[in-house]
Structures are given as C-alpha cells and as structure tokens.
Amino acid sequence: MNFELTADAIAFQDAAHRVSAEVLKANAKRYDETGDFCRESLDALGELGFWGMNLPDAYGGFDPGSIAMSLAVEEVAYHCAATCSSLTAHFLATDSVLLGGTEQQKQELLPLCASGEKLGAFALTEPGAGSNPAEMRTKAVRREGGWHLTGTKHYITNGAYADFLVVYAKTDETQGHKGISAFLVDRHTLGIQFSSPEKTLGLRGSHIYEISFDCQLSEAALLGEEGQGFATAMAVLDRGRVEVAAMSVGIARAAYDDSLAWARERVVAGKPLCRHQGIQWMLAEMHTQLEAAKLVTYQAAAARDSGGRFSLESAVAKLFASEAAAKITDSAVQVHGGYGYICDLPIERYYRDARITRIFEGTSEIQKIIIGRAITA
Amino acid sequence: MKILVAVKRVIDYNVKIRVKPDHSDVDLTNVKMAMNPFCEIAVEEAVRLKDKGVATEIVAVTVGPKAAQEQLRTALALGADRAIHVETDARVESLGAAKALAKVVEAEQPGLVILGKQAIDTDNNQTGQMLAALTGLPQGTFASEVAVEGDKLQVTREIDGGLQTLELTLPAIVTTDLRLNEPRYAKLPDIMKAKKKPMDVKSPSDLGVEVASKVKLLKVEPPAERQGGIKVGSVDELVDKLKNEAKVL
Numbered sequence: 027m028n029f030e031l032t033a034d035a036i037a038f039q040d041a042a043h044r045v046s047a048e049v050l051k052a053n054a055k056r057y058d059e060t061g062d063f064c065r066e067s068l069d070a071l072g073e074l075g076f077w078g079m080n081l082p083d084a085y086g087g088f089d090p091g092s093i094a095m096s097l098a099v100e101e102v103a104y105h106c107a108a109t110c111s112s113l114t115a116h117f118l119a120t121d122s123v124l125l126g127g128t129e130q131q132k133q134e135l136l137p138l139c140a141s142g143e144k145l146g147a148f149a150l151t152e153p154g155a156g157s158n159p160a161e162m163r164t165k166a167v168r169r170e171g172g173w174h175l176t177g178t179k180h181y182i183t184n185g186a187y188a189d190f191l192v193v194y195a196k197t198d199e200t201q202g203h204k205g206i207s208a209f210l211v212d213r214h215t216l217g218i219q220f221s222s223p224e225k226t227l228g229l230r231g232s233h234i235y236e237i238s239f240d241c242q243l244s245e246a247a248l249l250g251e252e253g254q255g256f257a258t259a260m261a262v263l264d265r266g267r268v269e270v271a272a273m274s275v276g277i278a279r280a281a282y283d284d285s286l287a288w289a290r291e292r293v294v295a296g297k298p299l300c301r302h303q304g305i306q307w308m309l310a311e312m313h314t315q316l317e318a319a320k321l322v323t324y325q326a327a328a329a330r331d332s333g334g335r336f337s338l339e340s341a342v343a344k345l346f347a348s349e350a351a352a353k354i355t356d357s358a359v360q361v362h363g364g365y366g367y368i369c370d371l372p373i374e375r376y377y378r379d380a381r382i383t384r385i386f387e388g389t390s391e392i393q394k395i396i397i398g399r400a401i402t403a
Numbered sequence: 404m405k406i407l408v409a410v411k412r413v414i415d416y417n418v419k420i421r422v423k424p425d426h427s428d429v430d431l432t433n434v435k436m437a438m439n440p441f442c443e444i445a446v447e448e449a450v451r452l453k454d455k456g457v458a459t460e461i462v463a464v465t466v467g468p469k470a471a472q473e474q475l476r477t478a479l480a481l482g483a484d485r486a487i488h489v490e491t492d493a494r495v496e497s498l499g500a501a502k503a504l505a506k507v508v509e510a511e512q513p514g515l516v517i518l519g520k521q522a523i524d525t526d527n528n529q530t531g532q533m534l535a536a537l538t539g540l541p542q543g544t545f546a547s548e549v550a551v552e553g554d555k556l557q558v559t560r561e562i563d564g565g566l567q568t569l570e571l572t573l574p575a576i577v578t579t580d581l582r583l584n585e586p587r588y589a590k591l592p593d594i595m596k597a598k599k600k601p602m603d604v605k606s607p608s609d610l611g612v613e614v615a616s617k618v619k620l621l622k623v624e625p626p627a628e629r630q631g632g633i634k635v636g637s638v639d640e641l642v643d644k645l646k647n648e649a650k651v652l
Contacts, residue, residue: 033472033473033476033598034594034595034598036473037473037476037477037480037589037594037597038591038594040437040473040477040589041480041588041589041591041594043415043435044437044588044589045588047417048588073590074588074589074590074591075590075591075592075593076591078591078592079591088591088592088595090591090594090595098591287419
C-alpha cells in the first residue's frame with residue numbers, strides 16, 4: 027500500500043477543507059440547535075461539484091478516486107456531520123443508479139445529480155426490515171403499462187427534500203433477496219406520503235423520514251433489471267461503508283483536534299491539562315485510534331478502486347472507524363470535563379453525531395457478520 | 404493583455420502557529436499549508452479581469468519548494484491558464500522572490516502583475532515594491548479597487564488617511580488589500596481540469612538569479628502570553644494606572 031497522497035487527493039482535501047471551514051462550520055451549530063435541514067451547506071457543496079464525486083466523467087462526474095473522495099468526505103464531516111450524512115445519502119442513491127441502472131437511466135439522471143441539480147434519497151430500510159432487507163414488505167406489482175408500488179420505508183435520509191428516491195421493493199414475493207428490484211421514483215409522484223422528520227439524537231440537520239407509497243409507476247421506473255435490486259443495494263452499501271468510515275474519521279478528528287488544543291490551554295493545578303499524565307494517556311489513546319481509523323479507511327478506499335471485491339475491507343473500515351469515533355468523541359467530552367457537556371462548545375455534538383455511525387449502513391454487529399463470513403469462507 | 408499573478412505557499416490561516424521546541428523556526432511538521440489569502444485575492448482579481456475581457460491570459464507563478472505546486476494547481480483551478488514554478492528548497496525572503504519574479508516578468512512581458520500585499524507567514528510587505536524597483540514598472544500597492552482603461556490603470560489604494568486613487572501606465576504592478584474582492588472557491592471539476600494545464604518548472608539558476616536569503620535566522624520566539632486584565636474602581640484609578648503603570652499617558 028502506497029502511503030503517498032496523489033496531487034488530486036491533496037487538491038480535493040484542500041478544496042473540501044476550505045469550504046467546510048468557511049461555509050459549513052458557520053451553519054453547523056444552527057442546524058443542530060434548530061433542526062433546520064442543511065440546505066445551504068448542501069447546496070454550497072453542490073455548486074462546487076461535490077455531489078458528483080462518486081461518478082465517472084461519462085456521467086457528468088469526474089471520479090477523482092476513492093481516496094480523494096474519502097478525504098473530501100472527512101473534511102465535510104469535520105465541520106458538519108449532518109451535511110456529510112445528506113451528501114453521502116445522495117451518493118447511495120446515485121451509486122444505485124450507477125451500479126444498477128440502464129445506460130439510458132444513467133445518461134438521463136446522473137449528470138443532473140453530479141451538477142447539484144437533483145438530490146437523491148436511498149430507500150431500503152423498513153420498520154420491519156433493517157439489517158434484514160430480504161424480509162422487506164414494500165412491493166411492486168405489474169399493472170398495465172407499469173408498476174403499482176405499495177409499502178412503507180423509514181429512516182430515509184433526505185426523504186422529502188430529495189428530487190428522486192431509489193426505492194427497493196419486492197417484485198416476487200415468493201423469493202427472498204432475489205425477489206427484490208429497485209425503482210426510480212420521482213418525489214412528486216402521486217401517492218407518496220412523507221412523515222414529519224424524525225427527532226434524532228444527532229445529525230439533526232440531516233432529516234430522516236418515514237415514507238409510505240401507494241403509487242403507479244411507469245415501466246421505465248424499474249432501475250435496471252428485475253430481481254437485481256438486492257445485488258445492487260449490497261454493492262452500493264459496500265461503497266457507502268467507505269464513506270461512513272470517512273465520515274467517522276472526520277467527526278473523530280474534529281473531537282481529537284479540539285481536545286488537544288483544549289488540553290494545551292486549560293490549566294489545572296498549576297499546569298496545562300496535557301502535562302497531567304492521566305490526560306496525556308487519554309490523548310495518546312485518541313490519537314492512536316484516529317490514526318488507525320484513517321488507515322483502514324484509506325485501505326478500504328484503495329480496495330474500492332482496485333476493481334475487485336472489497337466487502338471485507340469496507341466492513342473493517344466501517345466497523346473500526348465508527349467504533350473509534352465513538353471512543354474518541356466520548357474521550358473528548360471527558361477531556362473537556364463540564365465544558366464538554368454544555369452546548370456552547372461543539373464537543374457534545376460530536377458525541378451525539380458520532381453515535382449513528384455504528385448503526386446506519388449496517389450496524390457494527392452486521393459488519394462483524396460480514397467480516398466473520400469473509401475470513402472463514 | 405497577459406496578467407502575471409504571484410502566489411505563495413504559507414501555513415493555512417486557520418492553523419495555530421507553533422514554534423519548534425529548539426526555537427530554530429516555526430514548526431511545519433504535519434501543518435496544513437495553503438495559498439496566502441492575499442494571493443488568493445490577486446488570483447481572483449486576475450480571473451475577474453479575464454471574465455470582463457480585459458485580460459486574455461493569466462499566468463500564475465510561485466517561488467518555493469516542490470510542494471508549492473499544490474498552490475499553483477489551486478490557481479489553475481481558480482482560472483489561471485498556465486503556471487511557472489521557480490523551484491527551490493532555500494529559505495526565500497522578499498528580495499530573493501522579487502529577483503526571481505523580475506526575471507519572469509522580463510521573459511513573459513505581462514501587461515499587469517498582481518501580487519498579494521504581504522504573505523501571512525512573515526508579513527514583510529516588500530515583494531511587490533521590490534519587484535517594481537527591479538523592473539522599473541509603476542506600482543499601486545494595497546489596492547481596494549482596480550480598473551483598466553486602455554493602457555491606463557486606475558488603482559484605489561487603502562492608505563492611513565483614507566483612499567487614494569492613482570493612475571498608472573501599463574505595464575504596472577499591483578498589490579492587493581483585503582477588500583479588493585472576495586475570492587471564489589475552487590470547483591472540484593476545475594481542480595481535475597487544472598492538472599491538464601501547463602506547468603513550467605524552472606530553477607533559480609535557469610533564471611540566472613540567487614534567491615536564497617542572506618539573512619541568518621537566529622531564533623524564533625512565540626509572542627508573550629497575554630496576561631489577564633483587571634477591573635478598576637474609578638476613573639481616577641484608571642488614569643493613575645495608565646499614567647504610572649502602563650505609562651501610556
């Protein structure tokens with residue numbers, strides 16, 4: 027593994043760092059406090075081309091490679107994890123089209139997604155089907171000239187703000203995962219109902235919705251081929267987990283940087299906190315966890331670009347980086363003491379925002395199943 | 404008209420500067436580097452002049468280590484057409500940079516040279532003025548507004564007493580103040596396109612100049628820690644302290 031970052035990767039990191047520090051940072055606290063959707067920050071990223079980071083040239087993107095993309099995602103999460111979550115949810119939707127769509131679907135939709143004109147949402151999870159998507163109950167039945175889609179999805183990031191949703195549904199209820207197909211659903215289709223956004227522990231600027239469907243879709247709404255939905259979703263999640271790992275690293279790095287700066291400044295018993303061994307060891311542990319999380323993330327990103335299967339690497343990265351982010355953000359609160367607990371500083375927000383990374387796009391337990399099966403196969 | 408824009412690689416303005424433990428220099432280990440903010444304003448102004456049809460070509464130039472190509476690439480992503488890198492690992496100060504830039508001006512014959520008024524690392528505020536002296540070109544420093552009319556350049560300068568407007572004959576040298584413009588962000592697709600734009604790498608000896616500083620850096624100290632303030636009970640006490648302790652009255 028080559029540890030030298032390419033010029034592209036450095037340039038992407040710089041560009042993301044800049045907009046994150048100057049635009050996203052200014053909005054992050056407000057989004058968290060008011061629960062407003064991260065519209066301004068997300069649109070600022072769209073104007074600068076960030077919505078197309080996952081797409082190749084042929085579809086309006088400019089695929090800089092997964093390491094450059096991971097670094098950019100990390101920078102976005104550093105100042106606003108909520109915006110990062112909405113951005114990566116958009117990638118799940120566009121990755122679904124990229125991996126599962128027909129050539130015509132890709133040509134028609136993806137350039138608009140890359141340029142920041144169309145926002146996507148990825149609708150897989152249901153109240154009774156999270157870690158077990160094969161048990162989903164949303165279904166699409168053939169009806170003259172198209173499909174009749176019925177069912178309920180929940181925890182759908184971007185939901186009511188998305189221009190289109192990629193909805194996974196059973197097209198053959200006699201089959202398990204092989205009976206799942208994916209559909210492109212325009213947000214304004216008659217028969218879609220959005221709940222009000224869920225109230226959440228963290229990522230409050232990135233809304234998640236319950237969505238119910240009872241709608242008629244055209245023949246062209248079927249994404250790619252019938253029965254391929256599950257394979258597409260799993261491949262999309264392999265890619266998405268690298269982004270969750272990068273997001274975890276971003277939140278963790280923010281918590282670590284703030285803790286180190288705080289420990290240098292805050293004086294207790296006549297010397298800075300960082301000169302007390304108890305605190306120094308906490309910082310050492312945070313630093314080590316962070317560096318290790320970065321490496322597994324970059325390794326998974328490199329594997330993602332290698333063209334082969336990378337389910338194992340992405341599961342390792344997602345598991346390790348999200349668990350590390352939980353430990354690091356928890357330690358950050360501890361290093362800050364009472365100041366970490368009050369809402370004036372962003373420390374408690376990092377702690378809340380990091381929590382979901384161990385749950386979404388496959389819980390830590392699901393990652394262990396993936397890793398366990400891969401290494402014992 | 405061709406515009407030459409000089410850019411410098413400095414520590415990112417968000418980074419808290421730390422001095423090396425042995426006080427030999429500022430610590431640059433694992434420190435985020437970026438384009439000097441005044442240079443960003445210079446690039447932005449050049450791009451705006453090109454957007455207005457005043458400029459036809461923008462050439463970005465830097466004097467510095469190999470890694471400074473990152474900043475040239477940013478300039479290319481922001482709208483420069485090509486770049487010149489005068490590569491050196493030596494510690495370069497204002498005069499060395501100005502000498503190298505003078506040679507580039509001689510070779511490129513730009514109609515306008517735009518530089519930041521100063522770099523946020525050592526804040527010398529000299530390179531533009533020295534370049535003007537070395538090239539014999541008229542200069543408008545601390546510009547808050549720039550307008551080109553034919554072969555004339557109107558430069559509004561921010562000076563101590565207010566604003567001063569100069570008319571210079573092109574070719575000329577302008578250094579930018581903070582309020583000249585608000586620089587745009589680089590778009591990711593433009594960053595990818597930037598790598599296809601030409602970058603010419605030269606050494607100081609190719610240009611026939613010596614850029615290494617003749618000044619020896621002896622010691623770097625961080626600024627003294629600021630002491631906490633006090634509250635005074637009365638105006639009399641305040642005046643007394645200003646007179647006898649602070650000795651400012």
